[in-house]
Amino acid sequence: MEPRLLNQAAFEVVGLEILTTPASSDMPMLWTRFVPRMPEIAATGDDPFSYGVMGRLAGKEARFEYLACLKARPGSVVPAGMVRKTIPAGTYAVFETPFSRIAQAFEQIFRVWLPQATGQRVPASLFYERYAEDFNPHDPEARLTIHIPFEPSAAQA
Template sequence: MQPEIIQLPEKKLVGISRSMSFLDYQVGELWQSFMPRRSEIENTVAPDLFHVQVNPLHYYFSPEVVFEKWAALEVSAFTSIPEGMQKLIIPGGRYAVFTYRGDGSDAANFFQSIFTDFLPKANLQWENRPQFEVLGEKYKKSSPDSEELIFIPIQDSNYSMDTIL
């Protein structure tokens, strides 16, 4: 697990959001409502899909804590928002970017290892900003050959890859 640490510029997204928890995970329904309507979004930057999680202010991981999930596309401007969709701004900042490969069956373990193993060993602190996955051209739903990028917001700190190698 070797992420790239980047300074991400602000991102403008348009999409559909839904409140849920890990106990009441409705991500399938979210994407089913978004995918047939994605062509309605104007000023798209690329066809890459954004799967975003926006946590409440004092978020802590617990299966029953409610957060917002988004299915969205990046846009260059908010000139027209389709009815039933919303805009979301992901503030710029530092992110650890991980590449996830696989059919998704071990995604929960992958995320857990980021938060419980990689971040502590690298002396990095998670920051409560939107975290997201970018499902680009290499993404193939439920395929073992699928690939996506996972963006985890981190605080400025004394990061060093030497601490984890």
């Protein structure tokens, strides 16, 4: 599994957030709550994707914040019960995977690819999944991308 590197501008997302653990059933349940509320978000209009944004909690490796969200217009109103986060600008390693293999993809990224990569994951940064507008969670072959903030070595940059 080899990624492509993407230089990305910062952007804001708005959505519903939970505290969870890897492969928890909480995440699909969060999406079930979030999808009907998507029209409440002042989306940018130029981005037909939805996002699953993750951030590790310091000292709590097994738990993380997970945000089901859309890219939002900067400064737009945050609907009740939702939160806003900024995805930082930078270089991201982008991996494509079918939905049915998302858990294996994360395992491959964090246990195989990152330890062998020429460069390093940017510590304490948010990483995210990106789902196309026509994404169908009932289709095991539906494609998504995983974006990991990454600082390539000087030779790779």
